[in-house]
Amino acid sequence: MTRISRREFAAGVAAAAALTGFAPVVLGQARARARVVVVGGGFGGATTAKYLRMLDRNLQVTLIEPSQTFYTCPFSNLVLGGLRPLQSIAHNYNAMRTKHGVNVVHSTATRVDPAKKTVTLANGQTLQYDKLVLSPGVDFKWGAIAGYDGKAAQLLPHAWKAGPQTTLLRRQLEAMKDGGTFIIACPADPFRCPPGPYERVSMIAHYFKTKKPKSKILILDAKDNFSKQGLFMGGWKALYDGMIEWVPLSKDGKVVKVDPKTKQLECELGAKHKGDVVNIVPPQKAGAIAMAAGVNQGDWCPINPATFESTKQKDIHVIGDASIAAPMPKSGFSASSQGKVVAAAIVAMLQGKEPSAPSFANTCYSVVGPDYGISVANVYVVKDGKMAVAPGGGVSPAQADAAFRKAEARYAESWYKANAAEVWG
Ligand SMILES: Cc1cc2nc3c(=O)[nH]c(=O)nc-3n(C[C@H](O)[C@H](O)[C@H](O)COP(=O)(O)OP(=O)(O)OC[C@H]3O[C@@H](n4cnc5c(N)ncnc54)[C@H](O)[C@@H]3O)c2cc1C
Structure with missing residues (x-):
């Protein structure tokens, strides 16, 4: 694969994901004031909350996240290597509130009652939902x-x-x-x-x-x-x-x-x-709230890949690291891509419509040295009810000159900037 086609592919991946998020619904047509609660303000949850409100301004979207500041794991290795300060990977929820009208509650979800459709928080609040999205990331075993x-x-x-x-x-x-x-x-x-x-x-x-x-x-x-x-x-x-x-x-x-x-x-x-x-780096499992909601099967959460709705509890969608979405890797880009699809699926479902067939993307750069980057990019589709890799994509070429590796290190920086803005901006 040539350099140009790899770059174009990566750009196309991002565009495809964004389009998939928007294509199936018409703005503003969801049932009046339907309530969506999103647990977890990381890559998956923050993207979902933002895109829900972008797709339908009538939705009441509440995002539950204990931390006021989110430090991304992406680029935290560069902090360890001394290439970046910790502050450069810190993000807040100001835009989520002021730009997107998401109700951000800094607390921890402690209980989910799927029958009553409620989420209980550590601060004593109980929230009613029509749709619940869980993106709690991982816990350690x-x-x-x-x-x-x-x-x-x-x-x-x-x-x-x-x-x-x-x-x-x-x-x-x-x-x-x-x-x-x-x-x-x-x-x-x-x-x-x-x-x-x-x-x-x-x-x-x-x-x-x-x-x-x-x-x-x-x-x-x-x-x-x-x-x-x-x-x-x-x-x-x-x-x-x-x-x-x-x-x-x-x-x-x-x-x-x-x-x-x-x-x-x-x-x-x-x-x-x-x-x-x-x-x-210890063995991992889905965040504890997934177990509390009864959406897990062992360590992780089975989902219908077309909508990421739990196969165990209706009206609860599980995305990001916590979900079983292989062959999609557990990455921030995957979680964000799933968040966009789920936002579109939820808006469609709340309108009584069939969600459109989705496609997902993952693009992941790794920085090997300050001027040496490598990457993997793939598109994923649902085939015969299962997540599958679409043709194309793949990893950086095994043989490449120094200029190519340097260019990929620069693309990694652009990747970070663009994705952080996409999730928290
Ligand atoms: C060293 C390292 C490097 C990485 N580099 C990359 C990279 O370059 N590219 C890439 O795409 N991915 C990368 N990742 C992976 C990426 O960080 C994760 O895949 C991504 O964060 C998953 O998103 P998520 O939404 O599932 O979970 P998270 O982003 O972890 O978000 C989960 C959020 O849920 C909150 N939460 C948990 N439980 C509750 C609860 N009960 N109530 C309320 N809130 C709750 C947590 O506080 C957290 O903020 C890296 C990971 C590591 C460790």
């Missing part, structure tokens, strides 16, 4: 790795939800001596952001290369292959040769036990490793 819980994460950060954990890990890296070892433990699939751990390794390698060149990175992995593996490994060879060691599942890479005080990790077949800075 504390204890799945023996010794790793919320308390241990204060010593061995996960930094898999951005904010204070990002700052904690960055400070530990800054305090580490040159010649130290950074260890990252990666989970088995499925988990939030499949390329995320490997972008993190790249950014920390960049920091070490420029500030602590004698240091090493050890990746202990609970799987035998990972997203964009060939491209990452090519980038590591080109930029950080000899610094990074990857231990896959088949070579005893799966961490099963940690000692937060000694920073010692134990793997399934008995290997032991000690790091100076240790980052555990």
Whole structure:
């Protein structure tokens, strides 16, 4: 695939997603003052709330989100690498209120009653809904790795939800001596952001290369292959040769036990490793409110891919990381794309109409070095009732010159700016 066609494809992906969000409905025709409650003000939930109001100004849309400031996981790895300050990935809900007329409530949803169609909040409020959208992201399976819980994460950060954990890990890296070892433990699939751990390794390698060149990175992995593996490994060879060691599942890479005080990790077949800075990315599951609403089946939530309505509870839609939408990856772009489709589907359903056949998109850049970017882009459609990859798309070419990799690093910055504006602007 040529450079031009990849760029055009990525641009087309975004356009297709936006059009899909708008195409099926006529503005302003929904039932008067129907109430939609959206839980979670991250990539999926904030996009849904905004697009619901853009599609139908009559809708009463309430967005529940505990935090006043949302720190994006996208580009949090660049904060760890010292390429950006934390403040550059912070977003607020001002535009949601003033520009889009969304009622933003800073609280936590604690209970859902699907029969009465109510959501109870930690602040004591109970909200009635006609349609409920859950986009709570992920929770961690504390204890799945023996010794790793919320308390241990204060010593061995996960930094898999951005904010204070990002700052904690960055400070530990800054305090580490040159010649130290950074260890990252990666989970088995499925988990939030499949390329995320490997972008993190790249950014920390960049920091070490420029500030602590004698240091090493050890990746202990609970799987035998990972997203964009060939491209990452090519980038590591080109930029950080000899610094990074990857231990896959088949070579005893799966961490099963940690000692937060000694920073010692134990793997399934008995290997032991000690790091100076240790980052555990724990196994994950849908956010707790999904379990409370009874929309989960095990760790994640089954949905009808045409509308993302739960297959377990009527009038509750589950999107983003919490949903089972494979082969779509658990990414911010996926969540936002799903949010647009769901907004359109809900407006149509509230009008008693059949939602249009959707298409979804995912475009994801990973920054391997300041001037070295790689990407993946795909369109998804519903085929025979299941989510499927549409023809076209794919990853960056394996062979590309420095100018191409540099251009992709610049596109990553544009991607971030455009998407943050799309979700919170
Ligand atoms: C290191 C890293 C790098 C990443 N890089 C990228 C990238 O480059 N590109 C990309 O597309 N994706 C990336 N991702 C993935 C992306 O962050 C997630 O896929 C995305 O955030 C999922 O959106 P979501 O709406 O499902 O969840 P979130 O964006 O996490 O939003 C969930 C929100 O719900 C709120 N919430 C949870 N429970 C409740 C409740 N009971 N009541 C009220 N609110 C609640 C939370 O406070 C949170 O704000 C990255 C992830 C990581 C960890």
